[in-house]
Amino acid sequence: MQTNRVLSQTIWGLDFKNPVIAASGTFGFGEAYKDFYDVEVLGGVSVKGLTLEPRLGNRGLRLSEVHAGIMNSIGLENPGVASFVEKESAYLADKDTVILANLGGSSLESYIEAAELLEVASKDMRVYDVLELNISCPNVKEGGMAFGMKACDAALITREMRKIITKPLVVKLTPNSPFLTEVARAVEAEGADGLSLVNTFAGFDLDVRTRRPKFNNGIAGLSGPAILPLALKMVRDVCKSVNIPVIGMGGITTYEDALKFIMVGAHLIQFGTASFIDPMAGKKIVDGLQDYFDREGIQSLEEIRGIVK
Amino acid sequence: MNSLLEVLSNNKITRDMYLMKLACSELPLNGQFCMIKVPNSFMTLYRPFSIFDADGEVLSLLYSPRGEGTRLMTKVRSGEKLEVTGFYGNSWEEIKDKTLLIAGGIGLAPLYKIARESASDFYIGFQKDAYNEEELANVRELLRGTQFHIVLGGYVSDSVDFSLYDRVYTCGPEPMYRTLNQKHDRVYASFERHMACAVGACRACSVISHGEGGAETKSVCQDGPIFELKSLGEWE
Numbered sequence: 001m002q003t004n005r006v007l008s009q010t011i012w013g014l015d016f017k018n019p020v021i022a023a024s025g026t027f028g029f030g031e032a033y034k035d036f037y038d039v040e041v042l043g044g045v046s047v048k049g050l051t052l053e054p055r056l057g058n059r060g061l062r063l064s065e066v067h068a069g070i071m072n073s074i075g076l077e078n079p080g081v082a083s084f085v086e087k088e089s090a091y092l093a094d095k096d097t098v099i100l101a102n103l104g105g106s107s108l109e110s111y112i113e114a115a116e117l118l119e120v121a122s123k124d125m126r127v128y129d130v131l132e133l134n135i136s137c138p139n140v141k142e143g144g145m146a147f148g149m150k151a152c153d154a155a156l157i158t159r160e161m162r163k164i165i166t167k168p169l170v171v172k173l174t175p176n177s178p179f180l181t182e183v184a185r186a187v188e189a190e191g192a193d194g195l196s197l198v199n200t201f202a203g204f205d206l207d208v209r210t211r212r213p214k215f216n217n218g219i220a221g222l223s224g225p226a227i228l229p230l231a232l233k234m235v236r237d238v239c240k241s242v243n244i245p246v247i248g249m250g251g252i253t254t255y256e257d258a259l260k261f262i263m264v265g266a267h268l269i270q271f272g273t274a275s276f277i278d279p280m281a282g283k284k285i286v287d288g289l290q291d292y293f294d295r296e297g298i299q300s301l302e303e304i305r306g307i308v309k
Numbered sequence: 310m311n312s313l314l315e316v317l318s319n320n321k322i323t324r325d326m327y328l329m330k331l332a333c334s335e336l337p338l339n340g341q342f343c344m345i346k347v348p349n350s351f352m353t354l355y356r357p358f359s360i361f362d363a364d365g366e367v368l369s370l371l372y373s374p375r376g377e378g379t380r381l382m383t384k385v386r387s388g389e390k391l392e393v394t395g396f397y398g399n400s401w402e403e404i405k406d407k408t409l410l411i412a413g414g415i416g417l418a419p420l421y422k423i424a425r426e427s428a429s430d431f432y433i434g435f436q437k438d439a440y441n442e443e444e445l446a447n448v449r450e451l452l453r454g455t456q457f458h459i460v461l462g463g464y465v466s467d468s469v470d471f472s473l474y475d476r477v478y479t480c481g482p483e484p485m486y487r488t489l490n491q492k493h494d495r496v497y498a499s500f501e502r503h504m505a506c507a508v509g510a511c512r513a514c515s516v517i518s519h520g521e522g523g524a525e526t527k528s529v530c531q532d533g534p535i536f537e538l539k540s541l542g543e544w545e
Contacts, residue, residue, distance in 0.1 A: 025510075025511070025512070026506075026510055026511065027510055028508070028509050028510040031509075032506065032508045032509055032510035033508060033510070035508070036311060048510075048512070056515075056517050056524055056525070056526050057512060057515055057517075057526060059517070059545060061503060062503065062512070062513040062514075062515070063503050063504070063505055063511060063513035064503065065352070065353050065354050065378075066353075067351060067353075068353060069353060070353060070354060070505060072505075072511070072513065074511070074512045074513060077512045077515055077526055224353060225353075273353075273505075275506065275510065276353075276354055276355075276505035276506050276511060277353055277354065279311060279394060279506075279508070280311065
């Protein structure tokens with residue numbers, strides 16, 4: 001795949017051909033959009049959120065549309081880490097794009113055991129390049145974003161993961177914590193290599209006809225263009241608070257959206273719901289950035305990163 | 310396919326059934342579906358639609374306005390264009406033995422084409438007072454070329470002698486599938502779920518099955534939309 005170097009950068013010793021990454025839970029294991037465009041167009045792919053054991057996901061309605069967004073209550077349906085290592089990781093293993101393994105869990109022990117499996121498995125083959133530690137899923141009853149709400153809990157789990165994971169460790173934060181920057185700093189202090197944010201905003205919806213919540217869990221995660229200004233503020237706040245690279249996301253559907261996150265300080269960006277709005281979104285964001293850099297005569301991402309204070 | 314397709318017509322058949330024809334050179338397999346979005350509208354997501362008919366020039370959809378998105382679709386006029394992706398999912402197996410096609414209401418949509426091509430018995434149930442005479446005449450006209458039997462009121466499955474058939478193809482409300490599953494041991498049913506992507510990424514459309522292999526998830530968009538009910542065991 002031909003790449004223009006102006007969008008490339010080396011972060012955590014890894015070569016990202018561009019800053020555009022498919023967000024976890026919206027791109028399968030890298031294969032989902034193969035009929036639309038080549039996954040190697042992207043700087044990276046974060047795979048569907050993994051847990052130690054396979055999960056069936058939530059019962060009842062799992063997804064609904066709202067204005068400029070969607071709400072989901074998938075509940076981390078996934079085949080489990082062992083299956084990922086054996087089967088699902090194969091698709092991306094020989095692709096020229098950075099693989100982020102997104103890891104969730106219910107208890108600290110389940111995170112540890114899953115991380116050990118990933119660590120051992122990746123000793124003699126390429127399973128993943130970056131661990132994206134998910135402490136921000138609002139749709140599971142145990143664990144999920146519980147570890148991401150308070151600085152002390154986030155610090156604890158980051159410390160335990162750091163003991164196991166030798167690859168770059170990125171912690172995915174929840175916008176639902178009132179202590180976001182404290183959580184971010186605590187995670188940085190425990191040795192995380194980077195941060196990614198935001199996961200979905202916890203929301204609620206109901207059916208006035210049946211007078212019941214739409215989702216079995218009551219709350220569900222809001223994503224899509226509706227959350228962009230909220231997410232952008234949070235990414236800006238966190239970028240000002242830490243010195244490690246930040247992956248910004250939240251409602252990005254166009255290259256302009258991506259630029260906004262970079263201009264408040266993000267090194268990389270992720271797009272998620274955008275693929276559901278337009279299956280070509282990832283490629284369009286990359287092409288749009290490329291055109292913008294050419295047009296504006298910008299030589300590197302560094303020139304524009306964090307230029308808006 | 311990921312195209313803007315021109316609407317050729319969009320006609321009301323009954324109070325809750327519309328037939329939309331689009332100019333489309335691609336041919337789906339019988340039983341596959343496509344995703345449709347009205348451009349420059351409030352619609353964030355595409356909506357999944359089964360295929361009523363297709364001949365490589367015209368793609369026909371029979372749909373019911375149930376929510377905001379499908380209600381907007383009823384307003385679309387000839388000459389406008391819709392965003393369409395697809396085709397997705399598995400297909401009805403070619404009919405070689407004696408097959409019963411049985412639909413509940415709008416569930417007739419993904420069965421019409423194979424009904425016409427195979428000349429199989431095609432039973433369609435509507436609620437007793439669903440339509441007036443004019444609407445029923447429109448439905449009969451729509452179903453021309455098939456061996457159709459319209460059943461008004463009660464359970465359509467009560468009108469059929471299942472012992473005459475080697476297999477059953479169905480689309481309609483899921484409670485009907487559970488009934489059919491007890492009346493025949495080779496039932497193939499087309500499932501419907503809310504979905505965002507149709508490519509297996511969002512995991513919104515999963516059916517949780519409890520077959521011989523224990524509990525597992527199957528996605529309607531990729532593993533389905535058609536499942537042999539026996540393979541699902543109990544499902545939710």
